[in-house]
Amino acid sequence: MALAAVETAFSDEDKERVLEENLLLNPNDVGALRCLMEMKIQSRKIAEVIGIIDRLMEIDPSxxxxxxxxxxxxxxxxxxxxxxxxxxxxxxxxxxxxxxxxxxxxxxxxxxxxxxxxxxxxxxxxxxxxxxxxxxxxxxxxxxxxxxxxxxxxxxxxxxxxxxxxxxxxxxxxxxxxxxxxxxxxxxxxxxxxxxxxxxxxxxxxxxxxxxxxxxxxxxxx
Missing domain, CATH: 1.25.40 (Serine Threonine Protein Phosphatase 5, Tetratricopeptide repeat)
Incomplete structure (x- = not known):
């Protein structure tokens, strides 16, 4: 499912779930990782945000x-x-x-x-x-x-x-x-x-x- 569709079709919890499912299939999808990170910051899930940043650091350590x-x-x-x-x-x-x-x-x-x-x-x-x-x-x-x-x-x-x-x-x-x-x-x-x-x-x-x-x-x- 396209990220734009995810933004409009579901509740925040559903959006997070769909993004997480997408990342299981495409773990290096930087766009999805950024979207998920932004949503989790909005909901103050800081520990999960840091986990996403760790993944982004693995993708581009420089x-x-x-x-x-x-x-x-x-x-x-x-x-x-x-x-x-x-x-x-x-x-x-x-x-x-x-x-x-x-x-x-x-x-x-x-x-x-x-x-x-x-x-x-x-x-x-x-x-x-x-x-x-x-x-x-x-x-x-x-x-x-x-x-x-x-x-x-x-x-x-x-x-x-x-x-x-x-x-x-x-x-x-x-x-x-x-x-x-x-x-x-x-x-x-x-x-x-x-x-x-x-x-x-x-x-x-x-x-x-x-x-x-x-x-x-x-x-x-x-």
């Missing part, structure tokens, strides 16, 4: 965006240590991946670990020195924003889940859901807070990546 999304999902669901491990694995392969450092900062903030934040700050300082040496101006700017974020001593924590969930929905091209979360974030984040600046920078990169994924999927169907 795509580092899937591990990034997986780690954000761990952070969103409160699995802080799993999130940290995931972000650190990404940084072992790409030490300039500022999004992974951002994830580590969020995870450390959630666990209220001052020591972790200090260690991350040292790593960011090393990253900035390397950026200067290699002339990576954009990465240096992003590292500076993260450094400022860490140095804010008292921060309200209730806005963080909204930016995290908004990023996840943006990566999944669920723009309406993303914007709802970002609007809540904007209302809650204090004026002049480093997160407010970082949000603008992060969203530019995230939207570019989401558009890139959409273009690649469209090309693969031709």
């Amino acid at each position: 795509d580092m965006e899937w591990p990034l999304l997986k780690s954000h999902l761990y952070a969103y669901s409160g699995e802080v240590e799993m999130a940290k491990n995931g972000f650190n694995e990404i940084l072992a392969k790409d030490p300039f991946r500022v999004e992974a450092y951002h994830g580590l900062v969020m995870a450390a903030s959630e666990s209220k670990s001052t020591q972790d934040l200090k260690e991350i700050e040292k790593r960011i300082d090393e990253g900035m020195k390397l950026c200067k040496k290699q002339g990576k101006k954009a990465e240096f700017r992003d590292f500076k924003l993260l450094e400022a974020q860490i140095r804010v001593k008292e921060e309200p924590r209730d806005f963080r889940p909204y930016i995290c969930q908004g990023i996840i929905y943006t990566l999944l091209r669920k723009n309406n859901e993303a914007e709802k979360n970002f609007e809540k974030f904007r209302r809650l984040v204090p004026k002049g807070h480093p997160y407010a600046t970082y949000f603008d920078e992060t969203m530019i990169a995230t939207k570019v990546f989401a558009q890139k994924m959409e273009n690649e999927i469209a090309m693969s169907k031709k």
Whole structure:
């Protein structure tokens, strides 16, 4: 059955079941995997979403965006240590991946670990020195924003889940859901807070990546 028909003919539970049956016959169907993943995120079945991402990582191990999304999902669901491990694995392969450092900062903030934040700050300082040496101006700017974020001593924590969930929905091209979360974030984040600046920078990169994924999927169907 075509995916378009699945979208219109059944209830959400039926859609999930049909997609899962389709994947038994076609386990490498990336389009079906993405549809199933999006549905399970909507229904907050995070453990099952992570299982789907693992499958997508097996299909294309070179795509580092899937591990990034997986780690954000761990952070969103409160699995802080799993999130940290995931972000650190990404940084072992790409030490300039500022999004992974951002994830580590969020995870450390959630666990209220001052020591972790200090260690991350040292790593960011090393990253900035390397950026200067290699002339990576954009990465240096992003590292500076993260450094400022860490140095804010008292921060309200209730806005963080909204930016995290908004990023996840943006990566999944669920723009309406993303914007709802970002609007809540904007209302809650204090004026002049480093997160407010970082949000603008992060969203530019995230939207570019989401558009890139959409273009690649469209090309693969031709």
